[in-house]
Amino acid sequence: MSRRTLLGSGLTVATLAAAVVAARAGGVLDDALRAVGVDPHPEPDPGDTQSLERAATAQAVLIASIDAAIGAHPGLEGGLNPLRVVADEQLVAVGGSLAATSVGPAPADPKDAAAELARFAFDSAEARGDAAVSAASPDVARVLAAMSAGLSQLATAIGVIRT
Amino acid sequence: MTRLDDLQTWLALEHEAVWLYGMIGARVDGVAKAASTSYDAHRLVRDRLISMVDRAGGEPVGPALTYGDSRVDSPKDARTAASSVEERIAAACVAVFGAADGDGRRFAMSGLRRAALAALDWGAPVRAFPGLD
Numbered sequence: 001m002s003r004r005t006l007l008g009s010g011l012t013v014a015t016l017a018a019a020v021v022a023a024r025a026g027g028v029l030d031d032a033l034r035a036v037g038v039d040p041h042p043e044p045d046p047g048d049t050q051s052l053e054r055a056a057t058a059q060a061v062l063i064a065s066i067d068a069a070i071g072a073h074p075g076l077e078g079g080l081n082p083l084r085v086v087a088d089e090q091l092v093a094v095g096g097s098l099a100a101t102s103v104g105p106a107p108a109d110p111k112d113a114a115a116e117l118a119r120f121a122f123d124s125a126e127a128r129g130d131a132a133v134s135a136a137s138p139d140v141a142r143v144l145a146a147m148s149a150g151l152s153q154l155a156t157a158i159g160v161i162r163t
Numbered sequence: 164m165t166r167l168d169d170l171q172t173w174l175a176l177e178h179e180a181v182w183l184y185g186m187i188g189a190r191v192d193g194v195a196k197a198a199s200t201s202y203d204a205h206r207l208v209r210d211r212l213i214s215m216v217d218r219a220g221g222e223p224v225g226p227a228l229t230y231g232d233s234r235v236d237s238p239k240d241a242r243t244a245a246s247s248v249e250e251r252i253a254a255a256c257v258a259v260f261g262a263a264d265g266d267g268r269r270f271a272m273s274g275l276r277r278a279a280l281a282a283l284d285w286g287a288p289v290r291a292f293p294g295l296d
Contacts, residue, residue, distance in 0.1 A: 082289075089291035129276070133268040138261040145260050145272055146295035149253060149279035153289045156280060 045136035051144060054131070056096030058124045063087050064103040065117055073110040079161035080117075083154055090147050110163040118158040125151035166262040167221045170212060173255035173274070177209035178226035180248045186235060187245065193238040201245065201281060208274060215270075242286040249282035253294035 066084045070077045091097070106113040125148045132144035184202035188195050216223040235244050256275035260268055279293040290296060 086289050086291045093291065125276070129272045132260065133265060133272060141260045141268065142257050142295060143292070145268075145275055146253075146257050146292035148272065149275045149293040150289070150291045152276050153279050153283050153293065156283055157289050 048137050048140040051131035052094050055094045059091040060096050060101040064101045069106040069113040072106040118155045121151050121155035169259045170216050171224050174212040175224050176252045179230050180205040187241045191241045194241050245285035246282045246287035249278045253278040257294035
């Protein structure tokens with residue numbers, strides 16, 4: 001696959017971000033980059049890798065918090081489930097996992113639980129947007145910018161769930 | 164695509180959005196107020212893009228004479244057309260990220276966020292990567 005093709009395909013770009021993070025952990029970065037069609041040189045910017053790792057960590061916390069809110073307030077399940085699917089798509093794209101993530105209990109009032117989730121998604125959107133502006137790689141910048149916009153949508157959609 | 168091409172693509176869509184929201188405001192009572200808000204927002208971005216293209220040494224693209232002949236008569240038509248143009252603007256903003264400097268990226272990020280939220284307001288679903296997927 002040519003670089004032009006890669007740039008033209010959003011899903012492939014998102015996959016690239018996951019590959020960069022996963023491969024760094026496994027020490028097989030060059031192979032992963034070759035697998036998605038990118039010349040492995042130059043090395044990914046350490047700042048970009050850190051931004052993607054931070055995105056993965058925050059995303060895991062968001063999803064674990066959604067799960068805690070649903071567990072404590074079954075009335076939120078119908079509203080939150082479709083949003084969890086979207087949040088999980090973002091998690092996978094940046095190479096994250098829920099394995100090592102634990103969060104505290106959800107607030108006792110479902111309205112507070114939803115408000116807390118919306119606030120966290122809003123803050124994540126801001127953080128991903130800042131990282132997108134300063135990213136070294138255009139591909140990483142695009143992934144983080146689009147993820148930021150998606151998190152803004154999630155925050156808004158969580159904010160209007162009826163509790 | 165150069166940085167200038169990316170800006171021109173975005174500008175062309177802002178012209179379309181200004182045209183669309185003007186038409187919705189005039190023809191579809193139920194959503195006229197929302198259309199008016201969107202119209203004002205897109206005029207501001209359009210004017211900012213015109214000056215950015217100008218400063219980058221380009222000749223800013225102008226509006227098309229018409230944007231298709233599908234009728235927009237009902238709130239449902241309006242929501243479909245509006246969420247479509249907002250999602251296309253989101254994609255144009257993501258494209259701008261490639262070659263833009265810090266200020267250009269900040270402007271693209273604000274445009275992308277605005278488009279994503281406007282698309283949602285006009286009935287588009289929540290997406291993981293607006294403008295990318």
